[in-house]
Amino acid sequence: NQNKSLAGKTVLITAGPTYEAIDPVRFIGNHSSGKMGYSLADEAAKRGAKVILVSGPSSEKVSNKNIEIHKVTSAKEMFDKVFEFYDTVDIGIASAAVADYTPKVVASEKIKKNDESFTIELIKNPDILKTMGEQKKHQFLVGFALETQNEEENAIGKLHKKNLDMIVLNSLRDAGAGFKNDTNKIRIFTNTKKVEFDLKSKDSVAIDILDFIENQYLK
Ligand code: PMT
Numbered sequence: 001n002q003n004k005s006l007a008g009k010t011v012l013i014t015a016g017p018t019y020e021a022i023d024p025v026r027f028i029g030n031h032s033s034g035k036m037g038y039s040l041a042d043e044a045a046k047r048g049a050k051v052i053l054v055s056g057p058s059s060e061k062v063s064n065k066n067i068e069i070h071k072v073t074s075a076k077e078m079f080d081k082v083f084e085f086y087d088t089v090d091i092g093i094a095s096a097a098v099a100d101y102t103p104k105v106v107a108s109e110k111i112k113k114n115d116e117s118f119t120i121e122l123i124k125n126p127d128i129l130k131t132m133g134e135q136k137k138h139q140f141l142v143g144f145a146l147e148t149q150n151e152e153e154n155a156i157g158k159l160h161k162k163n164l165d166m167i168v169l170n171s172l173r174d175a176g177a178g179f180k181n182d183t184n185k186i187r188i189f190t191n192t193k194k195v196e197f198d199l200k201s202k203d204s205v206a207i208d209i210l211d212f213i214e215n216q217y218l219k
Contacts, residue, residue: 004048012089014096016056018075023107030099031179034058054081067204075125093142096127133163140217143167144173
């Protein structure tokens, strides 16, 4: 993409999983690789945007000098990093798979294997995207929904509950979609539109998402 359609815009992208510590050696995590978010960061940077990529643990690499990467571990750290920059952001895209719950207590030493059963009490993490929606001024906000059932209903529910401009649904019921794969299959919803896309590489999905954002936001 030679045309710098996002020149002058700041795009903040969350990517990857979060890790919630249980003790110094263990955590609760998920299967997100970061690929979807890093593809989005690359494509936005190619289009001339200044990209702030807030990433949980991922082995993906960035090369474009328009991408400023901030590595975090937990949901709480991701929350704090996002809100360091949120006022300066034009477009926010939340592709991270953020843990909804975190251990109430983090053991300071490695937990020993003693009892036959073991319980970890979890408490709710802050919802980063929902808070972005509550604090929205000029920002154009894009969420993701990762669903396994009642996909469209849940995605549209999140569009409204989190005060988003657009939501990208990927369903684990679609082969080749979601976590880890180099491919994804998405549906995009706004308040008035629904568009369904074919299975394609995450780089191509990022192009579709950014084209859609530009059509909604820049026109
Ligand atoms: O990283 P990959 O392996 O490439 O996989 C990509 C992906 C499947 C992780 C990605 O495409 C995706 O769907 N990301 C969102 C995953 C998710 O956690 O969805 P959700 O339906 O639980 O959350 C809804 C939205 O709220 C998401 O935009 C999420 O980033 C955001 N959220 C959720 C909880 C929370 N505490 N804070 C948030 O910001």
